[in-house]
Amino acid sequence: MEIPKGRVQTISKSEEVHLKQLWAHLFQHWGIPVNSEIVLTNNAIVAESTNGSKTDASSESSNNKGSSSKNSKKPGKLFGRFRKATSGSKDSKDSNDRARTGSVTSRRSAEDIEHMYPPGMIHEALKDLKAEEVSENFWEMLRTDYPDNLILRFLRARKWDTDKALGMIAHTLHWRLTEGHPDAIIRGGELAAYQNKETGLIKNIELSKASLHAFDLKSRPVVLVRPKLHHSSDQTEAEMKKYCLLIIEQARMFLKEPVDSATILFDLTGFSMSNMDYSPVQYLISCFEAHYPECLGHLFIHKAPWIFPPIWNIIKNWLDPVVASKIVFTKSTDDLAKYLPMKSIPKYLGGEDDYDFDSFKKPDESADIKLKDTETREAIQKDRKVIIQKFIDATKNWIESPDDKTSKKWLDAKISISKELTENYRKLDPYVRSRSIYDINGTLKV
Structure with a gap:
């Protein structure tokens, strides 16, 4: 790639x-x-x-x-x-x-x-x-x-x-x-919502208002958002923000070097004014612009109904020009097929993906058995500290390099150590993060 x-x-x-x-x-x-x-x-x-x-x-x-x-x-x-x-x-x-x-x-x-x-x-x-x-x-x-x-x-x-x-x-x-606190949110996963009895967050999760399943033509993970399932009274503002961060951080779990951005597909099929809620839209925009820069590949607004233009006239004024440039309006399967393979377009939108987006099942706590293995976790974390120190030492030498040849030598070393760090995280992940529905159904392979 x-x-x-x-x-x-x-x-x-x-x-x-x-x-x-x-x-x-x-x-x-x-x-x-x-x-x-x-x-x-x-x-x-x-x-x-x-x-x-x-x-x-x-x-x-x-x-x-x-x-x-x-x-x-x-x-x-x-x-x-x-x-x-x-x-x-x-x-x-x-x-x-x-x-x-x-x-x-x-x-x-x-x-x-x-x-x-x-x-x-x-x-x-x-x-x-x-x-x-x-x-x-x-x-x-x-x-x-x-x-x-x-x-x-x-x-x-x-x-x-x-x-x-x-x-x-x-x-x-x-x-x-x-x-x-996104690190705590992703590590707790969906199961934490049930343990904390966050009813609004649980409802968002069980409705699968946002789902991660497919990849676009540039191997970016696709987040399918279905606003027709949203009603502002379903959750508190805090629960809404937590759900947004859970989805963003879950999308990050799907990223593999050199891919560093995700695609969002807002499917407005069945959307009505009863579903409109500016608060989560504002929060998502602020998150991507302020805290997750360069993490948005494309944002598709699909099948916008006739009531949407006045709403869009308000939203577009909140957008940074860079984010705005990544928004694409689509109307048909052919429009989506310019960016997504047919196997990544849901069947109900004319594609070949028969994934059941309404089949969420609460993760079984038995899937998190490795979270209790503190001995293995501490051993992997100990290795991680050694790798991080190697990276810091290489970075110091790189910063202090007196010439291009030395600088390249240490830059190459940093890239090699970064690969070690990535592999270390893959080992560590099941010992620090609760298994999500995507881990359990095989969609996510860290």
Whole structure:
């Protein structure tokens, strides 16, 4: 399978500089010593511009004006400017006032947040979190993804602006730890909803409002959403958000390198105004834009009824242009067949897939027997810590590389270690995550 551009396996020299910068910032916050002078000054990027990457060079130069000259004198300390807001200044006061005005996820997108908060506020987002917690959550956020490719999603989403990408990652880690808790949601799975007696969440699960079963022509998992089954009174807002995150994180379980995005098919067959609920739509949009960048391949709106255009006129105003560009309206089986193989299109939509989307059965607790095997889990986790340390050591050597040859040597090592990390997670998964219906029926093979 061809690997798209902007991934660690296909990264350009100028993109590699931005990736090195971001790792250097993270290491500094985590207390990992690294000599980052080469990558945190303009020297490397200016040198790159002589090889034909003037766009990156000029962009990075303008981004670093006023900060790079000062920080180049203090190797490895550039992250300090992310920690300090200028006390007493009007900008700082305004920023602190804004920081107190409610949940950041109530904003339209992370892009808005980053414009609203100056770089100095990023430390405010992390001020109540220990560096060890942030570091631990980063490694827990990985499934079978490569660490570099996870970070590269944020860099691509912020057009290779290191500062903005770092702000976006900080915001996401803060959200995962203190608000969304998606790692706990995916590990508890459907069974946790029954154990916690979350009736609204259980109803969403049993109705299979969203189902994962097939793959599109680019091997991306397809999430089939059936809004005709939704009524806002069926669940609380908290249960709705938890269901959205369960589906998103389940979709992530289906991703296999180099595939790093999913396709969503909104089937509006039978949709009526009684099914319309703007709240989950807003929440999904905010999640994809703020916390799951570059994870959406296509979003199909299929068989939109005549009542839908006024609704769409409202929704499209909430969308980031990048997300909006991935939305495709389809009306027929032939329209879908341009993107999905016939075997992935449900029979009721004219395809060949005879999967029963209404046959959800509560997972049997016996499927989770490995969750009780703490000895095996701890042994695999111990191996994982060793692999992570190998990756960190290789990344330090890569950041500190004095020339392209050495840099490539360590980049290749990082890719190799990433494969080890992926295989380790595959071993670990049944010992930390409750089996979902997809594990049990064989649809999901981690």
